[in-house]
Amino acid sequence: MGMDLQELYRDLHTHPELSFQEVRTAGIVAGHLEQLGLTVHRGIGKTGVVGVLENGAGPVVMVRADMDGLPVKEATGLDYASAEVGIDPEGNEVPVMHACGHDVHVSCLLGAVESLSSARQEWRGTLIAVFQPAEEWGGGAEAMVNDGLYGLVPKPDVVLGQHVAPFPAGWLGLRGGVAMASADSLTITLHGRGGHGSRPETTVDPVLMAAAATVRLQGIVSRELAASDSAVVTVGQIHSGTKNNIIPETATLGLSVRSFDDATRDKVLGSIERVVRGEAAASGAPREPEFSYEDHFPLTFNDEAAAGRVTAAFQAKFGAGHIIDPGPVSGSEDVGALAKGAGAPLVFWFLGGADPALFQEWATTGRLPEDIPSNHSPHFAPVIEPTLTHGTEALVTAAREFLATN
Secondary structure (H helix, E strand, O other): OOOOHHHHHHHHHHOOOOOOOOHHHHHHHHHHHHHOOOEEEEEEOOOEEEEEEEEOOOOEEEEEEEOOOEOOOOOOOOOOOOOOEEEOOOOOEEEOEOOOOHHHHHHHHHHHHHHHHHOHHHEEEEEEEEEEOOOOOOOHHHHHHHOOHHHHOOOOOEEEEEEEEEEEEOEEEOOOEEEEOEEEEEEEEEEOEOEEOOOHHHOEOHHHHHHHHHHHHOHHHHHHOOOOOOEEEEEEEEEEOOOOOEEOOEEEEEEEEEEOOHHHHHHHHHHHHHHHHHHHHHHOOOOOOEEEEEEEEOOEEEOHHHHHHHHHHHHHHHOHHHEEOOOOEOOOOOOHHHHHHHOOOEEEEEEEEEOOOHHHHHHHHOOOOOOOOOOOOOOOOOOOOOHHHHHHHHHHHHHHHHOEEO
């Protein structure tokens, strides 16, 4: 192999970039794709890059990696740790880290493109390698589609991708059907009437309103959903007030909601609005609360037939014992927008990135230790090998399953 994937990975890890700011990463990706002889399209969906390798008549296979980092201060202590800072959408300077492993995804996909390119005599068809911006915002895949992706490249017959996860390297997690939850982010503004902290009777206290609503929101999942349904409602932010002796005018709540089917999603979002309006009415709020819906990640749904083919190919390549069913994962992804935009089946799987020695713990106890740093943690640090080799081989194996064989 001509490309040093370990060196590439370390470089990407040291220099993460925030969503829609992946200029350096995109440049590195485009350069490697051009060296490998692909037709390269830059700047799709602001910073997205696509490489196309046409290799005779046959199926069109799209393989996707995401490129963006997160506003997290790295605490891994690695000699290739990030010390980068960036400017977030609100204009604040923030630390930046590859706390979700997108550097792994980029490195593996470049490795897979190199492998498939060098073995052209063995397969026929068209390979499309998508390097997507802004997965963390949930907008990057849709931005590429809206920016004319499918006018530049042929529509694929299948969309493939993977995500590194905190289980032992050497394992792959894949299931047909619902693979990852849908996610909704919303901000709720509660309106009170401000005044002096010594005279609460002259006010409508939005802090109390926000506190009561936060507690009451916890009843939605525990008391309104059947045991067979599942969802997550998290109040991740509460903001109100400026001084201890002032009762403020407003309070805001920031919520994250996860669900595994649209009916449950609709029910939960409806219940959130009902509960918050009810608490506002109970407090005598002068105005109705306002609901601002922000990011939305659709359900990640694996086509059953296509996922079955990939599972069988993985079992043949890596051994059946190394392929697990992770169950529906409560995290969320936007890769489905690429498949939806093409009307193509999706197959998206998880790549083990933790210490392979954890195999033994699983074999002995049937569980993994709970202190393995997970995605988005400042301590998240996939082991470089065998993660990169395994991830590259997984992408090649899945792509070859759908490309024609010479």
